Amino acid sequence: MTNQSLQKALSYREALNKAMHDAMAASDKVLLFGQGVNDHKGIFGTTSGLADKFGAQRLIEVPLAEEGMTGICIGAALNGAYPINIHIRADFVLLAMNQIINLAAKYKYMFGGLFDIPMMIRLVIGRSWGQGAQHSQSLQSLFAHIPGLTVIMPASSGAIVDSYAHAVQKHRGTVISFEHRLMYDLTFERDHEPEVLGKTPFSQRRVRAGTDVTIVSTSIMSLEARRAADWLADRGISCDVIDLHCVSHIDHDVIMKSVGRTGRLLVADTSWLPYGVSAEICRIVCQNDPGALKAPVVSLGMAPAPCPTAKALEDIYYPNLTTLTDSIATLVRGKNHGIDLPHERSMADVYKRFKGPF
Amino acid sequence: MTAPSASLLSADLSLSLYKTLYMTRRCEETIVRIYPEDNMKTPMHMSMGQEAVSVGVCRAIGGNGDVIASYRSHATYLAQTEDHGSFFGELHGRTNGTADGKSGSMHLADIPKGMLGSTGIVSAGIPVAMGAAFANKQKSPGRVAAAFFGDGATDEGVFWETLNASCAMKLPMMFVCEDNDLAVHTRKSERQGFNSLVEVVRKYKCDVYEDDTNDVESIYALTRKAIEKMISSGQPAFLNIKTYRYLEPCGTMQDSDAPYRRAEEDAYWKGRDCVALQRKRLLASGLAEKDLLKVEGDINAAIEKSVAAAKAAPHPGADLLSYGVFYETP
Ligand SMILES: Cc1ncc(C[n+]2csc(CCOP(=O)(O)OP(=O)(O)O)c2C)c(N)n1
Numbered sequence: 107m108t109n110q111s112l113q114k115a116l117s118y119r120e121a122l123n124k125a126m127h128d129a130m131a132a133s134d135k136v137l138l139f140g141q142g143v144n145d146h147k148g149i150f151g152t153t154s155g156l157a158d159k160f161g162a163q164r165l166i167e168v169p170l171a172e173e174g175m176t177g178i179c180i181g182a183a184l185n186g187a188y189p190i191n192i193h194i195r196a197d198f199v200l201l202a203m204n205q206i207i208n209l210a211a212k213y214k215y216m217f218g219g220l221f222d223i224p225m226m227i228r229l230v231i232g233r234s235w236g237q238g239a240q241h242s243q244s245l246q247s248l249f250a251h252i253p254g255l256t257v258i259m260p261a262s263s264g265a266i267v268d269s270y271a272h273a274v275q276k277h278r279g280t281v282i283s284f285e286h287r288l289m290y291d292l293t294f295e296r297d298h299e300p301e302v303l304g305k306t307p308f309s310q311r312r313v314r315a316g317t318d319v320t321i322v323s324t325s326i327m328s329l330e331a332r333r334a335a336d337w338l339a340d341r342g343i344s345c346d347v348i349d350l351h352c353v354s355h356i357d358h359d360v361i362m363k364s365v366g367r368t369g370r371l372l373v374a375d376t377s378w379l380p381y382g383v384s385a386e387i388c389r390i391v392c393q394n395d396p397g398a399l400k401a402p403v404v405s406l407g408m409a410p411a412p413c414p415t416a417k418a419l420e421d422i423y424y425p426n427l428t429t430l431t432d433s434i435a436t437l438v439r440g441k442n443h444g445i446d447l448p449h450e451r452s453m454a455d456v457y458k459r460f461k462g463p464f
Numbered sequence: 465m466t467a468p469s470a471s472l473l474s475a476d477l478s479l480s481l482y483k484t485l486y487m488t489r490r491c492e493e494t495i496v497r498i499y500p501e502d503n504m505k506t507p508m509h510m511s512m513g514q515e516a517v518s519v520g521v522c523r524a525i526g527g528n529g530d531v532i533a534s535y536r537s538h539a540t541y542l543a544q545t546e547d548h549g550s551f552f553g554e555l556h557g558r559t560n561g562t563a564d565g566k567s568g569s570m571h572l573a574d575i576p577k578g579m580l581g582s583t584g585i586v587s588a589g590i591p592v593a594m595g596a597a598f599a600n601k602q603k604s605p606g607r608v609a610a611a612f613f614g615d616g617a618t619d620e621g622v623f624w625e626t627l628n629a630s631c632a633m634k635l636p637m638m639f640v641c642e643d644n645d646l647a648v649h650t651r652k653s654e655r656q657g658f659n660s661l662v663e664v665v666r667k668y669k670c671d672v673y674e675d676d677t678n679d680v681e682s683i684y685a686l687t688r689k690a691i692e693k694m695i696s697s698g699q700p701a702f703l704n705i706k707t708y709r710y711l712e713p714c715g716t717m718q719d720s721d722a723p724y725r726r727a728e729e730d731a732y733w734k735g736r737d738c739v740a741l742q743r744k745r746l747l748a749s750g751l752a753e754k755d756l757l758k759v760e761g762d763i764n765a766a767i768e769k770s771v772a773a774a775k776a777a778p779h780p781g782a783d784l785l786s787y788g789v790f791y792e793t794p
Contacts, residue, residue, distance in 0.1 A: 145649040146723045169655040170586055170619035170647055197585065201620075236506040236557075238568045240584035411789045415568030416557030417505045418779035 114296060115463055118289040121263035122152035125270035126190070130160045132275060133188060138165045139179055140192035140228075149192050150230070150290055172201035176227075180210050183225040188274055196229035196284060197243050210280045211254030222278040226270070231286045231325070231376065235420060235454045239412035244377035246324065247386070249282045250354040257354040258308060259284045259325040259376075262464065263294040265351060268307035276306075286326045286376065288454060293462035300328075300349055303360050308352040310360045316344035318438050319370040322361065322387050324350050327374040327406075327425075329464060330453065334431040341445050343438050353383055361387060362394050369400035370437050374430060375407045382407065404437050406430060421452045466736040468745035473681055475749065479759070481523060481680050482742045487763050488515045488542045489739045491551065494767055495538075496716045503775060504555045506568030511539030513710035516738035517642050518543040520683025521610060521703070524691060529608040529638075530578040530596045532589035536642070536709075537582035540612050541572040544579045549770045558777035564787075565780050580609075586647075587613060587620035590639070594626045597637035597700075608691055610638040616647025619655050630700045631669040637700040638690060639670075644706075648713045649724040665702045676706035678736045681745070708733035 116124065129136045138153060143165045148154030157165045168175045172193070179189035193199045199206070210223050232241040250257040256279055260266045266285075273281040300311035313323075313332050316339075323331040328349035335345035346364045350356065365371050371391060373384040384405035391398060406425040414420055425433075427450040435443040450456060471478045492512045499508065511518065518539035522531065525544075533540035542548060554561025555569055562572050573581040580596055583589045593611035600607040617623055618641060630637040641661070645652050658664055666672050673690050675683055683705060690701040708729070712719040720730055747753060 141650070142648055147649070167650055167654055170616050171621065173621060201585075236568055238506070238566075238570060238584065240570070241507070409785055411786050414566040414780070414785065415506050415571075416565030416780050418557060419566060419782075419785050420505075422782055422785060 115293050116263040116267075117291055117293045117462075118263055118266065118285070119151050119291065121266040121294070122285065123154065125266050126153055126156060127159070128267070128271060129188070129190065129274040130156060130164060132271075134164070135186060136164070136188045136190065136274060137182065138190050138192065139168050139175055141168055141170060142194065143167060143192060149194060150287075153192070172198055173205055176202035176205035177209065179225050180205060180213065180223055183223045184213070184221055189225045190228060191225065192228040194230050195232045195241050196245050197232070197240050199227065199229055200245070206249070206255070206280070206282075207252050211252045214279070215254060223280050224278050226273050226281045226283060228283050228285060231284055233376075233424075233454065234287055234458075235417055236415050237413065238415040242413045244284065244325070244375075244408070246284050246353050246377060247382040250383075250386070251381075255280055255282055255354060256308065256352065257282045257284070258352045259286070259350070261286075261289070261325050261328040261349050261351065262299055264296065264299040265307070265311070269351070272307040277308075284325060288326050288457040289329070291461050292329075292457065292464055295463045298464055303348075304357055308355065310357055311349040311351050313347035313349050314345060316346040316368070318344045318368055319346065319372060319434055320361070320364040320368045321345050321347045321372045321374060321434065322350055323347060323374040324353060324383055325376045326453075326457075327376055330425075330427060330430055331374050332464070333427055334434055337431055337448050338434060338445070343435060343445070345434060350383065353386075356386070356390060358390050358394055361390050362398065365391055365398045366395070369398065371399060371403045372434055372437055373403065373405040374425065375405070377407055378410055379405050379407045380410070401437060404433050406433060417452075420454075424453060426451055426453050427456070466741065468679065468741045468748065471681055471745055471749060472685065478681065478742070478746060478749070479751070481519060481684060482746055483759060483763065484519045484523065484543055484546065485515055485680055485739050485742055486760055487546070487548065487767070488519060488539045490763055490767055491542060491548050492538060494771060495555070498771065499716045505557060506555055506570070507714050508569050508716050509536040509538075509714050510709075510711045510716060511536055513733065513737070514642055514644060514707040515539040515543075516678055516680040516683055517640065517705045517707055518612065520680045521612075521638075521640055521687045524684050524687030525578070525608060525610060527578065528606065529610060530580050530593070530600065531610045531612065532580050532593040532596070533572070533582035533612045534586065534589060534614060534617065535570040535582060535584045536614065537570065537572045541574070541579055541582065545574045545577045547574065547577070548767055549773060550574070552770045552774040553777055556774040556777070557779065558774055559780050559784075560773060560777040564784050566784070587617035587622050589613070590617065590623055591626045594630050594635060594637050597630065597635040598633070601636055606695055608636040608638055608694060610640050612640045612642060614647065615641060615643045615645060615652055615661070616655070618661055619647070627665065627668055627670070627700075627702070634698045635700055636694050636698070638687075638694065639700065639702040641702070641704045642707050643704055644709045646709065646713070646724070649722070651724070662702075662704050665704075668702075670700040670702050671697065672702045672704070674704050678707060678733065678738045678741065680738055680742050710734070
C-alpha cells in the first residue's frame with residue numbers, strides 16, 4: 107500500500123493539522139472537542155486556522171471535565187457525529203477512563219451490536235525534559251488491554267494523515283491515538299515513509315528490512331530504532347525494524363515472519379515493560395513458535411518508576427540511542443561485541459535540535 | 465496605583481506579611497531572570513500577581529493546618545514553608561530540593577510544615593486536602609486543611625464531589641479558589657453554565673467568603689474569620705478570592721499581547737499589585753523607606769544564596785531513580 111494522501115514532506119505537527127483539516131472538510135459530522143481547540147495556540151498548532159474555515163461551532167471549547175466530555179462525545183457519536191476529543195497530555199485522559207472503558211469500548215457489544223461509537227481521542231505523550239510524573243506518561247497498554255478499543259501510535263507524518271483519514275472515514279469504532287510530543291517538529295519525507303505491512307493504514311509498518319535481529323518498536327522508538335539500525339548497518343549488523351503503529355491489533359504473521367528470519371527479538375517501547383507492549387510481543391512469539399528464538403528477548407522502555415524531573419535522572423529513565431544500539435549489538439554479537447557506539451545520552455536534547463527530515 | 469487602607473493588624477504582622485509577599489515575588493523574579501540559563505529543567509507555572517492569596521491564607525492558618533496546592537504552587541509552597549532553599553534546589557533538579565530534584569516545580573511538598581503537596585492534574589488535590597481535614601478532625605481538633613485551586617478546577621466533577629462530601633461530613637476543610645477568571649486562555653464565561661460560583665456554593669452547608677481586593681491584609685483577616693467560624697461551627701469554608709495572573713499560563717514570559725488578554729484588566733490589576741500595595745501601606749504607616757530597603761536587600765541576598773546553593777548541590781545519582789517507588793518488594 108502506498109501513501110497517496112501525503113504529497114510532500116510535512117512536519118508531524120503540520121500533518122496533524124492537515125489530518126484535522128481533511129477530516130472536517132470530508133464531513134460536517136466531524137466535530138473537535140477539547141480544552142484549547144479554539145484558542146490562539148490551537149493544540150500546539152494542530153487545530154489552528156480550522157475555526158476560520160469550518161466555523162467555531164465545530165471546534166468546541168470545553169469545560170475542564172474530562173469524564174463528562176468523553177461521555178458527551180460518545181453520545182454525539184451514537185447520534186451521527188464523528189467527535190475528535192483532544193487532550194494535550196495523555197495523563198489527563200485518566201479522568202475519563204470510566205467513559206472510555208466501561209462505555210465506549212463496550213457499547214456496541216453490550217447492546218447486541220446495535221451501535222457504533224465512531225470517534226477519536228487524541229492524546230499527546232508530553233515527554234520532553236522536566237515534564238515529570240504527571241505530564242509525560244505513555245499509557246498505550248492501559249487502553250490496548252481493553253477489547254473494543256483501537257490504539258494507534260503514529261510515528262510519521264504519513265502515518266498520521268493516512269490513519270486519521272481511515273479512522274474518520276472508514277473505521278466505525280473508537281480510536282485512541284497517542285501522539286509523541288518530541289516528534290511534533292520533525293519533518294518526514296514522503297519517500298521515506300515506512301512500508302505498510304497490511305491492508306489498512308492501521309497495519310504494522312516496516313521501517314527497515316534486515317536479517318540479523320527483529321526490532322519491534324512503538325512511536326518515537328521507531329525513529330530511534332531506525333537510527334540505531336542505520337548506525338549498525340555500517341558496522342555489519344542488519345536490523346529488521348517494525349513500527350507496530352497499531353498496538354491493539356497486531357498481525358502475528360508480521361512479527362513471526364520477521365522473527366523466523368532473524369531468530370532474535372528486541373522490543374523498544376515508549377512505556378514501562380511489565381504488562382506492556384513488550385510483554386504482548388513476547389506472548390505472541392511464545393504462543394506461535396517459541397523455538398523461533400535463538401536468544402532471549404531484550405526489551406527496552408522506561409525504568410519502573412514515575413518519571414523524575416531532574417535531568418540527571420530523566421536521562422537514565424528513558425533508553426537512549428547509546429543504550430539501544432548497545433543492546434542490539436549485544437543481542438546479535440554478545441557482550442564483547444566490540445562495536446563502537448554513538449554517544450548520545452538525551453533523546454529530548456537530540457529531538458529539540460534535530461528536525462529531520464526522516 | 466490604588467491607595468491601601470490603613471492597617472488593622474499589628475505593625476509586626478503587617479511587616480511580616482510584606483516580607484513573605486516580597487520574598488515570594490523576588491523568588492519568581494529570580495526565576496524569570498535565570499530561567500534562560502537553562503539550569504532549571506522544569507516547566508514553570510508562575511504565581512506572579514496572585515501571591516496575596518497564598519500569603520494571606522497560609523499566614524492565617526499560621527502553622528495550624530495543612531495545605532495542598534495546584535501545579536501553580538510556588539506562592540503556596542513559599543508562603544507555607546518560607547523555605548526558598550529547598551525550593552530552588554528542587555527547581556534545579558538537585559539533591560537539596562524537596563524531593564531530590566525528582567518533582568520539579570509542579571510537585572512541591574514539605575510534610576512537617578503542613579505542605580502536603582501540589583499536583584499537576586487540575587483539581588486532583590482538592591479531595592486529598594479533604595482527607596487531610598478528615599484526619600485532622602479525628603486526631604488534631606482545631607487543625608484545618610486547605611485546598612488551593614483555580615477557577616478552572618471548579619469545572620471538574622471532583623471539586624463538586626469534595627464540596628458535597630465535606631459539607632455532608634462537616635469537616636474543617638477550607639476551599640480556596642484563586643479566581644483569575646482563566647483556565648489557560650479560556651474565561652469562566654466560556655466554560656461555566658452559571659453566573660456566580662459563590663451563589664451556587666452558598667446553597668451548600670458551608671460558609672462562603674469573597675474577596676476582590678488583592679490586599680494581603682484583607683485576605684489574611686478574612687481567612688482568620690473563616691477559620692474561627694469553621695472551628696466553632698464545624699462547617700467547611702469556601703473562599704473565593706479574585707486575583708490576576710501576570711505571566712503566561714505556563715512559562716516565565718509576559719503574554720500581555722496574547723488575544724485572550726484585556727488591556728483594561730491588565731492595567732486594573734497591575735495598578736493594585738499586591739506587593740506594591742503592602743509596601744505602600746507600610747510606608748504610609750511611618751516605616752522609613754531605608755529600613756524597608758534593608759529588609760528587601762536581606763531577602764534578596766538570602767535568595768541569591770539559595771540559588772547559588774542549588775547550583776552547587778549534587779545532581780541525584782542513579783541510586784535515587786527507583787527510590788520511593790511504592791512498593792519495591794512487598
Ligand atoms: C485534569 C487536567 N486537565 C487539564 C489540564 C491542563 N491544564 C493545566 S492548567 C489548566 C487550567 C487550569 O485553570 P485554573 O484551575 O483556573 O488554574 P490557573 O492555571 O488559572 O491557576 C489546564 C486546563 C490538567 N493539568 N489537568
